[in-house]
Every structure is written in C-alpha cells, then in structure tokens.
Amino acid sequence: MSNVLVLAEVTRAGSVSGSVGGLLAAAAKLGSPIALVCGLDPTNQDVVEYLGSLGAETVLFAKNSGAGDLQGALPVEALTAAVRELHPVAVLISNSPDGREIAGRLSVRVGTGVLADVVDMKLIDGQVVATHSVYGGKYSVDAVIENGLPVLTLRQGAVEVKAAGPSTATAGTLEVTVDPRTAAVVDSYSPASASERPELRTADKVVSGGRGLGSKGNFVLVEQLADALGAAVGASRAAVDAGYVPHAYQVGQTGVWVSPKLYVALGISGAIQHRAGMETAKTIVAINKDEDAPIFDVADFGIVGDVDVVVPKLISALESRSV
Helix, strand or coil: CCEEEEEECECCCCCECCCHHHHHHHHHCCCEEEEEEECCCCCCHHHHHHHHHCCCCEEEEEEECCCCCEECHHHHHHHHHHHHHHCCCEEEEECCHHHHHHHHHHHHHHCCCEEEEECEEEEECCEEEEEEEECCCCEEEEECCCCCCCEEEECCCCCCCCCCCCCCCEEEEEEECCCHHHCEECCCCCCCCCCCCCCHHHCCEEEEECHHHCCCHHHHHHHHHHHHHCCEEEECHHHHHCCCCCHHHEECCCCECCCCCEEEEECCCCCHHHHCCCCCCCEEEEEECCCCCHHHHCCCEEEECCHHHHHHHHHHHHHHHHC
8 A cells, every 4th residue: 555644743742642643544544654753762662552553554753863952844854754765645744833834844845735724535546635624614625736745734633533453553763864054943932731621623522612601700611511521622712802711712713623523612603713613523512592693503402591501500410420
C-alpha cells in the first residue's frame, strides 16, 4: 500500500496531541499510515505503542541536529525530508493554528497546494479526494490537488478514531538540520490555566452555553453539566461577547471548530456562524426556551424550556444514574 504521512503534533506539555487519532484513522483510508513525531525522545516506547494502537504502521521521530526551540521549523523540515524519502500519497496535518501554518510552509517547500479543514477523504482511481463541509454545513464538496502531493489539514473530530488494538508499529529516526536564521525561537510561554476537563478541539463531548443563559453567573450550569458528562466546555460568540467566558471557549466560524460525538447547546439560538463550527457533531442536543430557535433545525434532540429549570434536573438525573 502507498505511504500516508501523518504529523503527530506534540503539545507544550510534551505529549502527543489528541488530534492524532482522527488523522491516523483518516490516513488508513488512503494507505499505510506513517506517524511523524517531532521533538520527543526516539527511545520512548510508550509513544510508539500508543500511536501503533491508533493505527500507525511506522513511527518516525524527527531530531534536530541543530540547537534551540525553533517554532514550527522542525516539523516543516522533517515533513519535507520525509516527503522526499518516503514519496507518500498524501500528507495529513491537524487543522489547528500550528497545523495550518506548517501545511502552508510545507506546500511551498514541495511545490504543491493545501486542502484545508477537510472533514473526510477517500482514494478514487489512485487520486486523493478530500471532502469539505461548506456554507455552515449545508453542502459537502469534494476537491483534489491536481499534479501534486495532496497536503490536507483535517478538522479535529471529523473522522472517528480507530478502536485501540495491539501495537504493531515499527520505530525509526529522521535527522534534519534546522537553520536557526530562518526560524523564531521560543524563549518562554504562559500556559493556559490547568483544567481537568477535556480539550475543546478534540473532546468527544462538548457542552456549550449561549446568551440565553442570561448572565455570567448562570454559565456555571454549563460547567456543571459538562462535569457530569465528562465533557469540554464551549460557548457561542454571543456568550463570549457578553463576557461570560474568554474567547478560547468560542465555538463557531470565528472560534474553535468541533466535531464531537455529543454536542449539547444550552441557551444558544443557533446562528449560522455558530452552527458552522459544530454541525458535524454526531449527536446534537439543544435546550432553548424559544421553540423557533434555528438550533432546533440541526438538533437530533430538542427541549423547549428554560435552561434554569431543565439543566439542574438533567444534572440530577445524571448524578443519580452514576450512584
């Protein structure tokens, strides 16, 4: 089978990003997944076993023979070298801010184009065909890169993660040299506030709140329900603009795009900009006192009622079932 190169992003904490599961599952549709890891110890067998359980057939650890923490430069150099060595049928990268930058820089290096924010892909007559969700999820369109290597950024959560299995991945190293004159150096950074909740972009469950909650104080209902479900917390732009939560929580066209197994919308009217960022969720539950709210057009289950009344009862029911 043809090689499919997957960039396994590494977090600031030094762990493999949760987005890698979907990337490897998507890569398996096209050929043999090869995971490229930058900046981690090549002798870390736990990483090899973890990526192998998600479907990677080979795990390549990229090492920089130079010095310094070079922002984005190592993945670009490593991917470029891997493309020239392995001749993959496609390169898959997470559709994160870092991922989109790396994809763009890589495409210039290898003389091809980028298909961004892909939600699915398939191989037809040897050509990689990528699917996009457009116009707020109303349409799906297919696109290809003609006469070039497809570099795809995959929307987090769009492809279901392959069930974990025995690790069969082999490990290798790829040594590259990054010219420090062409890269930014990270001297320090301020980590986000620690949270035990799942990361919003890659969470299987998300509970989001909107302006219909009425106040910043009432947003605690979103957090309580999220904790009862083991979910991440999100918000609509209206809730962010009202000061209920920081922008990092915003789900939608100008925020985070999510595609969880379960998406619960509390007091969210469902403007098209918000729906664009969550419509690909597998199951959508909406609670809103306005029976004509657009969110009900995309919801699988809807409750017309006041969130102040419905949500506490829902939390109580969930807690009683867990006893």
